Amino acid sequence: MxxxxxxxxxxxxxxxxxxxxxxxxxxxxxxxxxxxxxxxxxxxxxxxxxxxxxxxxxxxxxxxxxxxxxxxxxxxxxxxxxxxxxxxxxxxxxxxxxxxxxxxxxxxxxxxxxxxxxxxxxxxxxxxxxxxxxxxxxxxxxxxxxxxxxxxxxxxxxxxxxxxxxQVETYSLMPFQTKIEYILEQIRLTLAKKDFSQAKILSRKILLKSLKNFEKAEYLKSVYLKYLLDISTHERDYISIVKNSLLLIELSNIKENEVEYKSLLVSIIYYIILSSYDNYQSDLINKIKINSVFIKNVDSPIFKLLEIFTTNELIHWSNIEQIYKQEYFDKSDIFKDEINYKNLQKRIVEHNLRIINKYYQFIKLDRLSYLLQLSESQAETNVSELVNSGMINAKINRPQGIVKFDKVNPVPKTSIGNEKGEAPSANESINELLNDWIYDVDKLLEEVDSIGHLINKEEMMYGIKQKA
Missing domain, CATH: 1.25.40 (Serine Threonine Protein Phosphatase 5, Tetratricopeptide repeat)
Incomplete structure (x- = not known):
């Protein structure tokens, strides 16, 4: 009955x-x-x-x-x-x-x-x-x-x-705040189990834009964003970490905790330089660089990393290690992770290749390896990877030991302009448009996946209601 x-x-x-x-x-x-x-x-x-x-x-x-x-x-x-x-x-x-x-x-x-x-x-x-x-x-x-x-x-x-x-998100009688608290507790337990895939699925049940205009909205938003950071850290999704951390530092309860606040600012800088270069990353790093909050609250050597990664100059890994390793990287949980440390080296190589692509049409492979501080085989591998990812255009002539760079610059520009502050050219504008489109399509597919998941949940609940 x-x-x-x-x-x-x-x-x-x-x-x-x-x-x-x-x-x-x-x-x-x-x-x-x-x-x-x-x-x-x-x-x-x-x-x-x-x-x-x-x-x-x-x-x-x-x-x-x-x-x-x-x-x-x-x-x-x-x-x-x-x-x-x-x-x-x-x-x-x-x-x-x-x-x-x-x-x-x-x-x-x-x-x-x-x-x-x-x-x-x-x-x-x-x-x-x-x-x-x-x-x-x-x-x-x-x-x-x-x-x-x-x-x-x-x-x-x-x-x-x-x-x-x-699936409390389908409960029409449950108050909205109670739903959020319940889902957050589900995420907390799945994270404690190290079940990051399930935690990610659960996290999609909450929309950030809905976490406002109720009593504990800001607190629950901070909890939710921290869980997203845990998921993204496990997946090494550096750009998502940056995006969610930037939202987190805007919350008043985070600002009140000076130690946590400053730690977040430093982590944002570390993760943005760890992020793969694309239009979105380039836009973010330039916005962070001109943000006075970072200038005032972060040690100048750490802040200088933003400048180093946004200038048209080669970065020497040996210099970075000498200046930062003992004083900063060894004290950071981010770079205590060996994979993150290796990824930092990889980002420096990628940065250097983009700069070389900008100024060279032809370069000897041995000269390239010298500039990159890599062996010739490593240099060749990195060039191939960047060509495959679409970050640079290049061809390698192995018999002659020459790398030829295409002068049509495929590097996406930001809304701020190019590195020299000049207005983008026609080719640059086209590339920027394409990169924006690619990013938007990725976001659209992610939303479609999330909506599909919620529709399945609704269909399951409807079936249960019919049986009841």
Whole structure:
């Protein structure tokens, strides 16, 4: 029995009867006799479709059993009353909500009481299965059960499985802020499990632009952005780290924590120079370079990295190591990761190749390897990689040991202009347009993927509703 819809009007009003009988029942010394009398009233109010009176009686039943510490009887009645013929949906909701409100009375540090609590939650879980009108109550008890498995049994897998069982984003009755908090907790547990793929799927259920105009909006936005940073850090998606970090430093609760704020600013600089060069990266690094926040709050040598990576000059890896390694890189968690450190070297090689491409039409392979501070085979490999990625146009003549660069510059320019501050040429404008288009198409495909995921969820929920 899934419960009847609430009536517009009761067939008979039992409010006067309850006003007369409840005080008399409360005086009974045997609580089981009291429950029997309440059950008689429950039947009468249910059969007469008196919703208000039905709710009053059900609340009294829960209160009487809890006051007398008879949780087992309450557990039995939860199932029995929720399945009664003609039971109203709002009455079932009230019965479950009243029980949930009393659950904190059970001490989780006492094994017997903890077992009782788990038993009651499992009963509520069964009663509420596939019932939309009690979906919020179901979410509340499952969150509680998840916390119990995590904190009392140290069972992260079970806690995550329980919490991620629900798609709360489809719950029409759940307040928006509660939905966000629930999804964030799902993401937190999946990240704790190191299940970054699932965490990424869950993160798509939240839209950044929706995190505003409610009480805890800014705090929840900061939590969400930090989770996105964890996911992007695992994937080494440097540009996403920069993008989300730039949003994070705008939040007042982050600005109030000076240590965290300055650490974020430094990490933004490190990650933007680690990002692969394209139109979007070039635009961001130039915007960061002229942002006074970074100029004021970041050590000048670190800030100077922005200048080094945006000028038309070769970068010597040996000089970078000498200046930065011991003083800065060795103290940063970012560059303690060996892969990130190797990627930094790779970005310097890529930068140097772009500069060489800009000024050379032909260059000897041995001269190129000298300028790049690499072996000839390494230089050749790097040229090939950049040609394949479309960053430069070049051909290698192996018999003659010559690299020929195409003078049509494929390097995407930013909205700020080229490196010299000049207006872009026709070719540069075309390349910028194409790079913008490529980036927009990537973003579009990402959104389509996200929408497809949400549509699948909706179809699943619709199927469940039809069966219910």
């Amino acid at each position: 899934s419960g009847r819809e609430d009536p517009l009007k009761a067939e008979k009003d039992f409010s006067a009867t309850l006003d007369e009988n409840i005080p008399l029942i409360e005086k009974l010394t045997d609580y089981k006799q009291a429950i029997d009398k309440y059950l008689v009233l429950e039947k009468q109010t249910r059969q007469s479709s008196d919703l208000a009176s039905s709710k009053r009686v059900l609340v009294k039943i829960v209160e009487t059993l809890v006051d007398n510490n008879d949780w087992d009887y309450l557990d039995d009645l939860l199932t029995i009353l929720s399945k009664k013929h003609g039971q109203l949906k709002s009455s079932i909701q009230t019965l479950i909500k009243s029980t949930i409100d009393k659950l904190p009375n059970l001490d989780e540090n006492v094994k017997k009481e903890l077992d009782l609590k788990i038993k009651l939650i499992e009963t509520i879980r069964t009663i509420t299965d596939k019932k939309i009108f009690v979906e919020v109550e179901r979410a509340i008890v499952l969150k509680n059960l998840s916390e119990i498995y995590l904190e009392k049994f140290n069972n992260l897998d079970k806690a995550t499985e329980i919490l991620c069982d629900l």
